[in-house]
Amino acid sequence: MSFLAFFFIVASLLSFVTAQLVLKRAMESTRKSGFRNFQFFARVAGGITLMTISFFLTLGLLQRFDLSYLYPFQGLSVIFITVTAAVVLKEKLNWQLTIGALLITVGIVLVSLS
Amino acid sequence: MTNQPMRHRPAGFANPWLQLVLSVLCVLASEFLLKRGAADVAEPESAWSWTGVNGLASPLVWWAILLIIASFVSWLYVLRYIPLTIAFPLSRVVDILVPLGCWIFLGEFISTLRWCGIALVVIGLALVAKPIAQIEERL
Numbered sequence: 001m002s003f004l005a006f007f008f009i010v011a012s013l014l015s016f017v018t019a020q021l022v023l024k025r026a027m028e029s030t031r032k033s034g035f036r037n038f039q040f041f042a043r044v045a046g047g048i049t050l051m052t053i054s055f056f057l058t059l060g061l062l063q064r065f066d067l068s069y070l071y072p073f074q075g076l077s078v079i080f081i082t083v084t085a086a087v088v089l090k091e092k093l094n095w096q097l098t099i100g101a102l103l104i105t106v107g108i109v110l111v112s113l114s
Numbered sequence: 115m116t117n118q119p120m121r122h123r124p125a126g127f128a129n130p131w132l133q134l135v136l137s138v139l140c141v142l143a144s145e146f147l148l149k150r151g152a153a154d155v156a157e158p159e160s161a162w163s164w165t166g167v168n169g170l171a172s173p174l175v176w177w178a179i180l181l182i183i184a185s186f187v188s189w190l191y192v193l194r195y196i197p198l199t200i201a202f203p204l205s206r207v208v209d210i211l212v213p214l215g216c217w218i219f220l221g222e223f224i225s226t227l228r229w230c231g232i233a234l235v236v237i238g239l240a241l242v243a244k245p246i247a248q249i250e251e252r253l
Contacts, residue, residue, distance in 0.1 A: 008164060020198060027193040044190075055182070059166025059175070062152040078206050085198040093199055096241045101203045103238030108209045110231025 005064070009073050012057035017080045019050035021088055028089075075108030130195040133188040134204060140185035142208050142215070144178040151175035203242045210235045 026043030033040070061070055082101040086093035124130070151174030157163045169175045192201050210232045216222040224232075 004164070020202065023190060024193045024198045027190055030194060048186075051186070056166040056169075057164075059148065059152055059169040060164040061166075062149060063156040063163055063166070063169070064158055075206070075209065078203050081202045082199050085202070089198060091197045091199045096244060097199050097203070100238045100241030101199075103234045103241065104203050104206050104209075105238075107231045107234030107236075107238060108206065110234060111209065111213055111228050113227065113231075 005061070008057050008061055009070070012054045012061065013073055013077060013080070015050045015057070016054040017077055017084060019047045019054065020081050021084055022050065023047035024085065024089060069112070072109045072112045075105050075112070078108070079105045124195075128191075130192050134192045134196070134201060137185040137188035137192060138205055138208050138211070140181040140188070141205070142211050144181040144185065145208070145212060147174045147178035147181070151178060200242060204239060206235070207239055 022043050026040050026047060029037070029040050029043070058070070078101050082093065082097065085091045126132075148169075151172035152166075152169050154174065155168055155171045157168055160168070162168065189205075213222075213224060213228060213232065217224045
């Protein structure tokens with residue numbers, strides 16, 4: 001894998017993980033202050049922008065690599081999002097969720113390696 | 115904080131678990147369309163194609179975008195009620211639905227290693243889903 005490919009794979013993954021955290025924050029805020037507030041729109045716009053960046057980077061990568069090659073990296077998003085949601089959003093993370101997320105990640109990697 | 119949003123869970127079509135299923139199905143269909151669309155218009159020698167923008171020349175990519183928008187709306191709704199630590203791992207069921215779909219509908223071969231991977235994902239999903247089932251039972 002070239003440095004450029006590695007860079008775009010990491011950039012795509014990071015923008016996707018960050019987008020999920022931003023969108024979760026946005027939707028959580030609607031439970032207290034409804035949909036008509038600036039923070040909600042700003043966060044949704046930020047989340048959509050990050051997801052759009054991730055989408056186009058993935059589309060560029062799909063033109064060069066097989067879907068099965070890119071899947072292990074997509075699989076890593078499970079563990080990244082689970083951990084960052086616990087750290088950044090302060091969601092509870094018990095051993096069942098942690099082991100479950102780890103198994104899903106390893107499983108996705110095995111599926112794509114086969 | 116984590117499990118509080120599930121307490122006032124809407125029913126019927128507004129049920130966040132149903133929306134999670136719909137979101138997963140849209141993503142599943144879009145994955146196939148994106149791969150086909152991107153392969154149809156691939157220009158690996160062009161540096162500009164790293165951005166993926168040239169993929170928009172394929173009608174299949176546009177269909178995939180429509181499905182992605184639908185799944186995104188469902189996903190936003192899901193995020194309003196279900197913690198990310200639960201919703202996101204569950205949404206990755208799509209990663210085993212793709213190879214399973216190829217096996218069931220296309221008759222493709224699944225190797226032992228792939229079956230092992232699918233089994234791990236299923237066990238992982240069961241572990242993530244178990245606390246939810248207990249919470250739902252109490253409600």
